[in-house]
Amino acid sequence: MGSTCARIAIDAMGGDHAPKEIVAGALRASEELGVKVLLVGDPQQIKAVMPPKTTLERVEIVPAEEAIAMDEEPLNAVRRKRKASINVAMDLVKNQQADAVFSAGHSGAAMAAALLRLGRLPGIDRPAIGTVFPTIMAGKPVLILDVGANVDCRPKFLEQFAMMGSIYSQYVLGTDTPKVGLLNIGEEDTKGNEQALRAHQLLRDNSLINFVGNAEGRDVLSGEFDVIVCDGFVGNVLLKFAESLGGVILQILREELPQGLHGQIGTALLKPNLKRIKQRMDHAEHGGALLLGVAGVCFIGHGSSQAPSIFSAIRMAKEAVDNQVLERLHSQYEILQRGSG
Template sequence: MGSTRARIAIDAMGGDHAPAEIVAGALRAREELDVEVLLVGDEPQIQSFLGQHTSSFPLEIVPAEGTIEMHEEPLSGLKRKPKASINVAMDLVKQKRADAVVSAGHSGAAMAAALLRLGRLRGIDRPAIGAVFPTILAGKSVLILDVGANVDCRPKFLEQFAVMGSIYSEYVLGVSEPKVGLLNIGEEPSKGNDLAIRTHEMLENNPKISFIGNAEGRDVLSGRFDVIVCDGFAGNVLLKFAEAVGEIMLQILKEELPQGLHGQLGTALLKPNLKRIKQRIDHAEHGGGLLLGVAGICIISHGSSQAPSIFNAIRLAKEAIDNRVLDRIQSSYQKSAAPTADGE
């Protein structure tokens, strides 16, 4: 892309706190990151919240009509509402008017819209949502995929997740020769169900990755692995459990800090440490998960995302664009068939 500024389409109507927190996060990203931001959604609503902020950076509004509600079935909802904000945002990428989409709305609808409008990358059978987790080692994270896009998987899907995850880990997270693991109930290659056993053999024989074996639950946050692959059922349970543990830890810290004047003095002294703790364990600091495997950059954020999380999601999208993640994944499968658009 050279020196061209990244253009990122934001589903301004998606999420529990839309559009207020979405607008606030987008404004901060426009001010602090070298990006153009397109807010997609109900123009009067977005404009009213923009008016509550003072900013010298104008944001473009792209009108849309409605949103896919959480209770709606994704495919039927997308078809009934062709001008819904997530559909319009994906179309902006398809039309090359934007380089990426960020959405905190219905994750199933975001994935379905990406598949319908952008299609899969050549050689990729199923896209995967990758989420970054903190580990016990300071400054080191682990990428888990899939965390919700595919409840049922085949071994070749997990093998593709491993390749895509390795590329993302190396070029966006800056890990040299990422170490890949397979989520399982034991370290031995013979452990686990049929999917795990067959996948282990495929990963072991794949020259594109550095596979070091099975990862048990206790290994996930150990720092031993850089990428861990699993089906979307197990990955989503893992993601939500980890988010809950992080929230509980932050709450316990608040409750256990001493009260009164001495407590306030102690808390003031500990403030830099507490800030670092929050950065390491709060899921909002990571912004969301990258939908790997579709022919466009798509960040799926948590439904409860507020401005800091939206800002980090936009930062994540920019990093994926700047590091040419799509091109690098595609080059690994360049001999495969042409891209396909599911359902078209």
């Protein structure tokens, strides 16, 4: 690493609320987590949103001339705009000036930039975006991948996602022999679309992972699976649906709980507990996703991310660096490949 603290390159221009919220989250992370943040983007815009008294001890601004908008075709944009903030951020990791990169910009562009600048891990055709969902079993999260990098997947991509997810779950989330499931529309082997039917066979025949079968939508939060693989289209729909639920549930509670006199008193008494429920369901607490399969530690946030999500994602990036995720993924994948070869 060459540094006592994790160095996180941050695409300050990526996201609906860039650079203001990105910079705010990054500065907080630098202060509270002791990470070094490298803010990549237009220095003028970045400085304009920094409080005047910002200490620059663990904060560095790295100039980038351009940015990639949410509606651009990602691969072309990344190729054309060579000095775009996401490209410059990836280069910092490539040149070992940073240990990880974070962007809340166009996730397709982040993947394209990671692929072009950092390349893939050996044995991986297509990297995936993995995200950790809490389940109803306390302390037993489930890693879902892909949640948006690959909208059209071949079955062998899903097999690779399963292998990477299994390693991540074991070495970062601390799961013994992670239970891997394939997101599908039924438990039976005969259910599913073409892609799922063929992926099921590949997963079943892969002796290097603990494939326990199909996972239906209702199994996602059950805690029965440690890793669930799916294509990036289904995964993204599911992720965004899940993220909207905190607000939906709070609204139902706000409407139903205070009804009647008992309801009003009871709700007043429960105020602190309701606040804790809000936190438990708030997606700002789980704001980052990991790009698995590229030769660097890359985290991606939602376009709508605000400072708390940015902070949370940087914390995840720091944990990934501290836990040597990339090195483990790299070496473990090579071991798995030798085993299967």
